[in-house]
Amino acid sequence: MPATTSTKVHNFSAGPCILPPEVFQKAAQAVLDLDGSGLSILEISHRSKPFEAIMANARQLVKDLLDAPSHYETVFLGGGASMGFHLVPQNFMKPGGKGAYAHTGEWSKRAIKEAKIAGEAVVVASSEDKNFNYIPKGFAIPGEADYFHFTSNNTIYGTQYKQFPKSVVPMICDMSSDIFSRPVNVSDFALIYAGAQKNMGPAGATMYLFNPEALGKTGRTLSPMMDLANHAAKDSMYNTPPVFPVYVIMLTLEWMKSNGGVAGIRKRNTAKAELLYSTVDRLPIFQGTTAKEDRSDMNATFILKDAALEPAFDEMWKAAGISGIRGHRSVGGYRASMYNALPLESVMALTEVMEEFAKKNG
Amino acid sequence: MPATTSTKVHNFSAGPCILPPEVFQKAAQAVLDLDGSGLSILEISHRSKPFEAIMANARQLVKDLLDAPSHYETVFLGGGASMGFHLVPQNFMKPGGKGAYAHTGEWSKRAIKEAKIAGEAVVVASSEDKNFNYIPKGFAIPGEADYFHFTSNNTIYGTQYKQFPKSVVPMICDMSSDIFSRPVNVSDFALIYAGAQKNMGPAGATMYLFNPEALGKTGRTLSPMMDLANHAAKDSMYNTPPVFPVYVIMLTLEWMKSNGGVAGIRKRNTAKAELLYSTVDRLPIFQGTTAKEDRSDMNATFILKDAALEPAFDEMWKAAGISGIRGHRSVGGYRASMYNALPLESVMALTEVMEEFAKKNG
Numbered sequence: 197m198p199a200t201t202s203t204k205v206h207n208f209s210a211g212p213c214i215l216p217p218e219v220f221q222k223a224a225q226a227v228l229d230l231d232g233s234g235l236s237i238l239e240i241s242h243r244s245k246p247f248e249a250i251m252a253n254a255r256q257l258v259k260d261l262l263d264a265p266s267h268y269e270t271v272f273l274g275g276g277a278s279m280g281f282h283l284v285p286q287n288f289m290k291p292g293g294k295g296a297y298a299h300t301g302e303w304s305k306r307a308i309k310e311a312k313i314a315g316e317a318v319v320v321a322s323s324e325d326k327n328f329n330y331i332p333k334g335f336a337i338p339g340e341a342d343y344f345h346f347t348s349n350n351t352i353y354g355t356q357y358k359q360f361p362k363s364v365v366p367m368i369c370d371m372s373s374d375i376f377s378r379p380v381n382v383s384d385f386a387l388i389y390a391g392a393q394k395n396m397g398p399a400g401a402t403m404y405l406f407n408p409e410a411l412g413k414t415g416r417t418l419s420p421m422m423d424l425a426n427h428a429a430k431d432s433m434y435n436t437p438p439v440f441p442v443y444v445i446m447l448t449l450e451w452m453k454s455n456g457g458v459a460g461i462r463k464r465n466t467a468k469a470e471l472l473y474s475t476v477d478r479l480p481i482f483q484g485t486t487a488k489e490d491r492s493d494m495n496a497t498f499i500l501k502d503a504a505l506e507p508a509f510d511e512m513w514k515a516a517g518i519s520g521i522r523g524h525r526s527v528g529g530y531r532a533s534m535y536n537a538l539p540l541e542s543v544m545a546l547t548e549v550m551e552e553f554a555k556k557n558g
Numbered sequence: 559m560p561a562t563t564s565t566k567v568h569n570f571s572a573g574p575c576i577l578p579p580e581v582f583q584k585a586a587q588a589v590l591d592l593d594g595s596g597l598s599i600l601e602i603s604h605r606s607k608p609f610e611a612i613m614a615n616a617r618q619l620v621k622d623l624l625d626a627p628s629h630y631e632t633v634f635l636g637g638g639a640s641m642g643f644h645l646v647p648q649n650f651m652k653p654g655g656k657g658a659y660a661h662t663g664e665w666s667k668r669a670i671k672e673a674k675i676a677g678e679a680v681v682v683a684s685s686e687d688k689n690f691n692y693i694p695k696g697f698a699i700p701g702e703a704d705y706f707h708f709t710s711n712n713t714i715y716g717t718q719y720k721q722f723p724k725s726v727v728p729m730i731c732d733m734s735s736d737i738f739s740r741p742v743n744v745s746d747f748a749l750i751y752a753g754a755q756k757n758m759g760p761a762g763a764t765m766y767l768f769n770p771e772a773l774g775k776t777g778r779t780l781s782p783m784m785d786l787a788n789h790a791a792k793d794s795m796y797n798t799p800p801v802f803p804v805y806v807i808m809l810t811l812e813w814m815k816s817n818g819g820v821a822g823i824r825k826r827n828t829a830k831a832e833l834l835y836s837t838v839d840r841l842p843i844f845q846g847t848t849a850k851e852d853r854s855d856m857n858a859t860f861i862l863k864d865a866a867l868e869p870a871f872d873e874m875w876k877a878a879g880i881s882g883i884r885g886h887r888s889v890g891g892y893r894a895s896m897y898n899a900l901p902l903e904s905v906m907a908l909t910e911v912m913e914e915f916a917k918k919n920g
Contacts, residue, residue, distance in 0.1 A: 205596040209603045212801055220590055220598045227586040234879075236566040236582045238760040238806065241571045241882065274636025274762060275783065278797035282781045306782075313781050393798055398600040400636060400762045400800030417642045419675050420668075421637065435640035436755055438762030439574055440802060444600065517596075520603065 206542040209520035210351050210495060210533040211373065212393040219447045219537075226443060237443050242279045242436050250446050251432055257449035258405055261458055264382040272401045272442050277372045277391040280402055281307040281558055284368055285314035286422045287425050288343040288386070290414045296320045296341035301328045301350035303370060304527070311345075319516065320344070327527075328353040330487035334369035341365045342414070343386065349374035350526040351394075354497030354531060360384065366410050374494050375403070376452060377536060378462045386410035387424075394494070395536045397445035401438045452536070461536050468534045468543045469493040475547040479554040480507070485529060499529035515547045521546070568904035571882035572713050572895040573735065574755040581809045581899075588805060599805050599856045604798050612808050613794055618768055623820055626744040631770050631790035634763045634804050635722060639734045639753040642764055643669040646730055647889035650705040650748070650775045658682045658703035658727065663690045663712035664888070665732060673707075682706070689889075690715040692849035703727045704776070705748065711736035713756075714886040716859030716893060717852045722746065728772050736856050737765070739815060739898060740824045748772035749786075756856070757898045759807035763800045775870035814898070823898050830896045830905045831855040837909040841916040843867070847891060863889035867919055875911045883908070 207214040226237040230246060240247055257271040264270075273279065284307065289295050294316035296310045300323050311317035318341060321332035328350060336346045344363040349356040350360060351373045361367070366386035375390035382388065387406040393399040404424055411425045420426045420434060427434050471490060476482045476498045485497045498505055511520060523529040532546060569576040576915060584674065592608060602609055617632040626632075635641065651657050656678035659670045662685050673679035680703060683694035690712060699706045704781040706725040711718040713735045723729070728748035737752035749768040755761040766786055773787045782788045789796050792840065835853060838844045838860045847859045850868060862868055875883060885891040894908060 207597060207601055209601065209606075210796065212601060212603060214601045215598070216739045220600065223600065224589040227589055228582055234568060235881070236577070238582065238585065239569055239571065239574060239576045241574060242761060244571075274638065274641070274800065276636065276797045278783050279636070282783045310781055310783075313779055391798060393801075398802050399798045400803055401603060417675055419672055421640050421644045421672075435638045435754060436574065436761045438636065438800060438803070439755075440760050441762055441800070519597070 204517075206518045206539070206545050207520055208515070208518065208532045208534070208542070208546070210524070210531060211391075211535070212399045213535050214537045215397065215444070215448055216451045216537045219444060219451055222442050222447050237440055238475050240439070242433060242439055247439060250443050251437065254442055254446035254449060255432060257446065257453060258403060261376060261449060261452055262380055262382050262405065264405060265407070267408065268382060268405055270403065270405050271424065271427040271432040272392075272403055272437060272445065273314060273427060273432075274400065274438050275402060276399070277303070277370055277389060277402055278306060280389040280391075280404070281310040283404075283422060283424065284345060284387070285311045286416065286418055287411055287424050288366060288368065288414065290342055291315065291416060293342040293414070294318055294340075296337050296344040296359070298322070298332060298335070298344075298346040299324060300331060300355060301349055301353050303350065303372070304345075304347045307345055307347070307370065323355070328355065329353050329485060331357055332492040335361070337361070337363050337365060343368050345369070349492050349494050351495050351533070352527060354492045354495045356488050356492035356494065358489065374492070375492060376458055376461060377465050377515050379458050383407075386521060392441060392445055392540050398441050399447060400441035403445070448537075460510065465493045465534065465536065465538070468538065468540055471494065471540070471543050472496045472532055472534065472549055475550050478556070479550060481554050481557060482550065485527070494533060494535060495528060496532045496534065497527065508557070509553050512553050513546065516545055516549050518542075518546055518549065523557060568878070568880045568907050569882055570880065570894045570896070570900070570904070570908070571708070572886070572893060573897070574761045575895060575897050576899045577759065577806070577810055578813045578899045581806060581813055584809050585806050599802055600785040602801070603782065604795060604801055609801060612805050613799065616808035616811060617794060618802055619808065619815060620765060623738060623811060623814055624742055624744050624767065627769070629770065630744060630767055632765065632767050633786065633794040634765055634799060634807065635755075635789060635794075636762065636800050637764060638761070639665070639732055639751060639764055640668060642732060642751040642753075642766070643672040644785060645766075645786065646705070646707060646749070647673045648778065649773055649786050650728060650730065650776065650778055651677050652704055653677065654776060655704040655776070656680055656702075658699050658706040660684070660694060660697070660706075660708040660723070661686060662693060662709055662717060663715050665712065665734070666707075666709045669707055669709070669732060685711065685717070690717065691847060693717050693719055693852040698727050699723070699727060701726055704714060705730050707731070711854050711856050713857050713895070713897060716848050716854045716857045718854035718856065720851065736854070738823060739827050739856060741820050745769075754803060754807055759810050760803050762803035763807060797883055808860075810899075818832070826902065827855045827896065830902055831858065833902070833905050833909055834858045834894055834896065837912050841912060843916050843919060844912065847889070854896060856897060858894045858896065859885060859889065859891060872917070873917050874915050875908065877912050878907055880904075880908055880911065
């Protein structure tokens with residue numbers, strides 16, 4: 197039975213989320229037969245030549261796309277960015293030392309919680325006073341901290357750092373929800389990590405891009421599974437890696453490369469975000485929920501000023517084949533996630549519904 | 559472009575390894591369109607109703623197939639069984655306590671290494687004296703140990719416990735390479751864990767089946783990511799799970815259920831192993847490498863008595879469409895891995911090549 201596709205949905209899911217159609221096609225083909233080998237990508241050994249090439253290619257593509265310094269290392273591990281929250285203090289915090297954290301939402305909260313289990317966490321900036329609807333700016337990072345950690349984009353609240361902080365201590369960033377959406381000066385960071393399931397691939401792998409010279413300085417005895425240097429030394433194959441997620445990441449990174457790289461992606465992301473936010477701002481029945489200067493290009497959050505209109509609006513966008521724009525349960529309202537692979541056409545479909553709804557209810 | 563399959567290979571890979579053909583078909587279809595939803599399994603939210611049902615189904619199937627006590631819990635986490643090696647002392651060893659380990663090969667070695675980082679590991683039995691070619695028996699497990707850990711099947715050396723040890727302390731088993739290959743009395747175990755990529759699904763998820771009453775007794779403050787009780791309390795969705803690997807696990811478990819369950823699987827595994835080992839024993843040019851009573855039904859290891867014949871033998875089995883029977887680099891010779899989804903026909907293809915080769919070189 198050949199695999200088939202039904203009518204496509206406009207998928208605004210906050211993650212796991214849409215990937216490019218050619219990635220779905222190639223991934224489905226590889227599940228049946230990887231490159232004419234007669235074997236499924238699901239049944240090949242991770243020590244086979246085809247998979248070694250896939251892993252090497254995926255690791256290199258990360259560095260190429262982000263123009264990373266050549267000595268930086270990339271590994272793909274299981275466990276999600278939540279495992280990253282745990283690995284950060286393990287790899288960067290001295291026993292008795294402390295990590296500095298900017299607190300901008302649910303994910304930074306979890307990262308801080310992990311640091312407090314390992315030692316001390318100092319919150320150097322927070323937007324909790326306004327339910328995380330802005331990005332703190334102009335804060336000081338203590339020079340005696342072992343590292344400074346922040347979350348570049350906050351999926352739930354819809355805020356995003358437009359300029360990155362400057363730090364004299366090693367800077368670490370969870371870029372799970374905006375990695376590869378815009379250029380980054382990688383050498384400013386000791387570690388960038390990101391769960392794959394927004395802009396990079398499916399759930400099941402997390403990417404760590406780091407300066408190996410920043411590791412091995414804590415004096416901690418680490419489990420080999422917790423030790424980023426160990427994973428890099430084993431070419432991201434200390435143990436069986438998440439084979440299929442890494443394969444789909446490779447396909448997605450190849451798609452990015454052949455579509456103008458990160459600069460090209462950013463251009464399209466800007467166009468999508470401008471269309472959506474300008475629609476929200478122009479139609480008086482809608483209202484954005486975050487500070488304008490901190491609006492995320494990835495996750496646009498907005499409300500209907502009259503919440504009583506929600507059921508009618510929900511009916512209309514669902515009828516237009518739109519999926520996944522209900523806001524996170526902790527915020528309510530709406531959230532349109534516009535990750536790299538979401539086409540402009542999907543944003544046009546949504547904004548047309550918004551216009552039409554405003555006309556009827558304005 | 560519809561996805562297609564080329565001529566099928568006899569895949570004896572030691573893992574990741576062969577899965578049932580209908581699982582490959584259904585998984586490929588779901589990558590394009592999950593159950594007619596218009597969405598790929600790779601792009602749906604893990605908080606969506608379809609995926610919540612998949613996760614619940616996969617968790618329940620584990621318990622049904624192994625006839626586990628109803629209060630036992632199942633979770634699927636990233637990181638492989640190597641993460642399991644780390645989680646065992648975190649969840650079961652008191653600070654200042656110790657774990658008892660049986661040492662039967664590479665995987666027990668890694669498990670012991672992790673325990674030594676967390677505290678004390680006592681090796682209560684070992685087959686290292688004979689390069690792990692047998693299973694130790696009749697050993698004593700100290701009553702003051704926090705737990706006893708063993709590896710039910712040793713992929714590299716081709717040995718397998720035919721009877722499980724008895725333990726007065728909580729018993730923990732890494733069943734990565736023979737889970738679901740035979741019935742197990744689950745209530746004898748505080749924890750059974752297994753990387754998915756042999757008998758259960760693709761790489762990228764590890765199954766933990768445990769008695770929740772055996773947890774929370776160490777006094778350790780655990781990271782939420784390291785805490786099995788936390789993952790169970792969150793229905794295996796504390797953070798984004800490895801969505802696609804869990805889906806393929808569910809498909810594979812459904813296949814098992816509709817093919818006679820574990821009892822039916824065992825019958826077929828026994829037939830495959832008997833055919834292969836009887837061929838090895840009958841043909842004088844071959845020789846098994848492990849103690850006969852400890853021979854693994856999953857991984858049969860053997861050598862050509864005259865190693866000079868290897869290139870000619872390799873040519874012959876490759877020509878017959880056979881893949882993956884070279885022994886592990888640390889042992890040499892040959893290893894035929896015969897996991898649940900390997901059809902008897904593949905073993906027949908291999909034994910026919912062995913017969914033919916013996917005739918020519920006898």
